[in-house]
Amino acid sequence: MPGRPPRRHAVTIVARNYTGQARVLARSFQEHHPDVGFSTLVIDGEERDRDLQGVGDVLLPVDIGLDPRELELMQTIYDVMELATALKPATLRMLLRGGARSAAYIDPDIRFYDAIDDVFEAAEREGIALTPHTLDPMPRDGRRLDERDIMVSGIYNLGFVCIGARALAATSWWHERLRTDAVVDLANALFTDQRWMDWAPSLFGHVILKDRGLNAAYWNVHERPIHRVDGVWHAGPDRLRFYHFSGYDPTRGWMLSKHMGDRPRTLLSAHPELHELCTAYGDELREVGHLETRTQAYGLDELPDGLRLDPVLRRLVRSTWIDAIARGDEWGGVPMPFSDPTAFRAWLSEPEIGDGPVRLSRAAHATWSVRVDLQAAFPDVLGRDAEAFSSWCQHDPATAERLRDIAQGQTPVATVEESLRRFGWSVVAYAASELGVGEAGRRVSASMRATGLPTELIATSFGSASRRKHVPRATVRRDRGFENVITCVNADQVAMLSDRLQLERIEGKHIGYWFWELAEFPEDAPGLTAVDEIWTATTFTRDAIAAVTDLPVHVAPLAIPVPDEPTSFTRRVLGMPDDRFVLLASFDYLSVPERKNPTAVIDAYVDAFGPDDGAALIVKSINGALQPDAAERVRAHARGRKDVLFVDGYLSSAQMLGMLELADCYVSLHRAEGYGLNLADAMARRTPVIATAYSGNMDFQTDETALLVPYELREVGRGADPYSPTAVWADPDVAAASAAMRRLFDDRSLQTSIAQRAIDDIRANHGLERSAATIASLLLGEETT
Structure with a gap:
């Protein structure tokens, strides 16, 4: 109108x-x-x-x-x-x-x-x-x-x-x-x-x-x-x-x-x-x-019969449809997935791709088409590499399970493993990964070599999201050569790694070298059924695991190396203030920041020092880019203070050790530690340490060798996966930590004395020789001391 x-x-x-x-x-x-x-x-x-x-x-x-x-x-x-x-x-x-x-x-x-x-x-x-x-x-x-x-x-x-x-x-x-x-x-x-x-x-x-x-x-x-x-x-x-x-x-x-x-x-x-x-x-x-x-599931992620439409399947249907449109075939011959999921499953599983004696299913070929690593490993996937890729699909656990799910029950073909040497040990570790468990694996390998027993270091990246640019000193092999294996991955990864490497077929022994940070270990940890024996770096972790399993659980301590020469780095090169008393804290945003508790370190520092007191706190982290919300929450605790410096990103191992050495104090107000590599390495470099007096670090720290912070135990609570909310960990006394920081700052003689006692203890009780002797006695069945 x-x-x-x-x-x-x-x-x-x-x-x-x-x-x-x-x-x-x-x-x-x-x-x-x-x-x-x-x-x-x-x-x-x-x-x-x-x-x-x-x-x-x-x-x-x-x-x-x-x-x-x-x-x-x-x-x-x-x-x-x-x-x-x-x-x-x-x-x-x-x-x-x-x-x-x-x-x-x-x-x-x-x-x-x-x-x-x-x-x-x-x-x-x-x-x-x-x-x-x-x-x-x-x-x-x-x-x-x-x-x-x-x-x-x-x-x-x-x-x-x-x-x-x-x-x-x-x-x-x-x-x-x-x-x-x-x-x-x-x-x-x-x-x-x-x-x-x-x-x-x-x-x-x-x-x-x-x-x-x-x-x-x-x-x-x-x-x-x-x-x-x-x-x-x-x-x-x-x-x-x-x-x-x-x-x-x-x-x-x-x-x-x-x-x-x-x-x-x-x-x-x-x-x-x-x-x-x-x-x-x-x-x-x-x-x-x-x-x-918002917690409800998206209604179109699954077909009516329960088949999950993952990105591989979505991209397969898209590319098929685009090709069909280009040929003038509007719908491309794809069965309508929601209307007829049975026909769609059959279409995915038909061995129709390739002209040679081995033809691939559409689902298997789609898996190859979206993964650069598979394309590099099987470049001629429709020709000479078809059989090898088909075998891989049947033996890679995740892929085989997915293809069976699509085809509703197809059984993979077994492979035959080459014969292995019976006397000797393969140490499987994150040999190139720049994270704590990777460094632990490298140190276990070094201790194994020091025993004189035949050994080799096998690199894996399965289950690790961290950067992998560390170059180990030992030769790294890709193929396992011994029947006996030590897997230096944590309990939540060992079962899947065992499937990948087919470790259930070995005739020798499978030892898991595990870390765990809480006093309560999960009774249903999948790794408990995948190993014959468990080693830990600390008595704290040993006691937690031993409480839930009848398997042998032993302490095989990590070696804490003392450098022969001072670092060649300077504070200026590493971005550390030259003119301030530097306190250093470090953690990984992918390793449960609530456990490492960096906000408590910041709070203690801000309470201990004014902006012009001549001190600075460096909060060193990795993987903050992957957890931007957590990173902003941590930064908020600095209250805008210019003397609290946030440094996120990977450094080389030498650079990180240089920071530990050049700092005036290393601080960890952790709520729980499986070990505490940075604590040990700081002590080995004459850097005084302030740390929570709880968990794995107590195997190499005492009141004589570190400034230990008292704590109260409390429940973990929600939001700290994979830890149970009802488990307990330490709540360090922030006021006591603040007082310890100020005490070190005001008393330089205390810095010298505590650093000397720490390095003397490490040389006497925590070196490579002691670690190798313990491991040798465990492997040879001798009594340990």
Whole structure:
């Protein structure tokens, strides 16, 4: 009717588990746009989901007008994020064809603070309304996000796009690309739906929106700070219309976004008003039950018969479909997976790939096609390497199990192992890994060589996520040559490693060299059934394991080497202050930071010293880039102090030992230790140590050789996997640690005396000769002392 406002519509797309975010979005959008329609497309929804409340009108995928076969293949080839983005153009097209003058797609993690009527008007007038990720040149400050991130993900952020009816053709063009190419494949310039819209300004009528209140987010708040003016939220100079909380998790409220990596440009600790905005949004998510609903499983990760659609299968179906389209075969002969999972399993398992005497199943060949290591090992996989690869598929435990699952019961063929020497020992270890258990394996190998018994070092990387650039002094072999084996991997990995190396077939002995940090060892640890005997580095670990098994459990102590010469590194080279009393702490973010307890070290230091007292604390870590939320939480404890220095990243073994030697004090307020390599190595380099007086380190530390911190035992609690919440560990006395730090700083003679007593004890009781003698006595069946 003449005079009525143009019909407008907004839509968001979610899986069931993110309907909580959709509720917050819908409520805030409808508050400011009471005359605009709002819908939520639930991509894994069922008919019962049409009754969902608070999300506007509920749409299901069958509503958006796609051919059922096309929709089912898209549900198969895409994971949850990819599918949600791939269905945008078809959904917007459906709304525009239904009579809307303009239709906006809005990501569910957006909240509105003001109206965007002018945006709908611009889309109706121009065609496509886009919001760039940034409006100012990005700083080249080494922080995230940077220009490369934007170029990889696209110039425009498609968490919001508004399309007018005059640009209806653009939705069909966009959908044609996204039916197969909404994947994350950076090497091929694909990032879900976003990179395609970089073409839009040259192909369709458009407007680029430059109001800084539109689509403010972690990637651009450096150029549009969030603040209040007379109680109204602003983004830079403009009123905040909507904020995109991409990557914000209310349970980790100290992090602006999980997507910022290890070098975030914007920290909430430095922006209190932005922090307030995020906290309020988090409270709304809690109110609508998002923290509960987000734990639900994605409904399209499995077929009706239970087959899991992992990335290998999704990419196999996608490549088959793309090849078929290129041949003019619209559906590619792929059985519809959700409609007929039995036929789909048969299609995956048929030995159809290859022309030679050995043909591979589609599932097996797909496994090879996504793994660079397999392509290197079996380069001619359809020719001369087909038989070897087929054998590998049958004997690699994880692959064999997956292929059996797909084929519903296929049995692998056994291999025949070459004969091995009976007298001697293969030490299997993370020989090149730069982590504690890797160094322990190298030291066990050194002690074994010192016994004079035939031995070899076998490298494995199975189960280790750490960098592997350490070059061992010993020769490293790839193939095992002895019937007797010592596996220097922890109990949770030894059973799987045993399967990989077929250790159940050896006729000799299998000894597991294990570490464990708590006084309670898991009774159901899989390694307990995979070994004949267990060695530990400390009495603490021995007692924990011995309590749950009848297997022999012995202490085979690690050697603590004392260097012959001082380090050739200087403090300046290693980034350590020359003019301060340096305290050093170190830990691995992949090794349960709650156990290493770096925040207690920081708290103790900040209480002990003022910024100008002449001290500095270096918090050295690795793998912080893999745990950015945990890293930000640790940094927050420094309270902005410039004398607390955070250094994350790998150093060579020589560099790390140099830092231990050049520090004035090494501090570990751990809650539990299986051993404590850095504690031992610091003592061997005449560096005084402050440590919790609990667990494995007590085998080589006393009140005479270290400043030991008292503690109380308490339950571990939740969030410290793999440890049981009801197990106990130490809670060190932070005030006592702070006093110990100050005592060392004020009394330089104490530094000298405690360091001398420590190195004297190590030379007398913890050297290579003592370690080798103990190991020899264990292997030769002699009594140990």
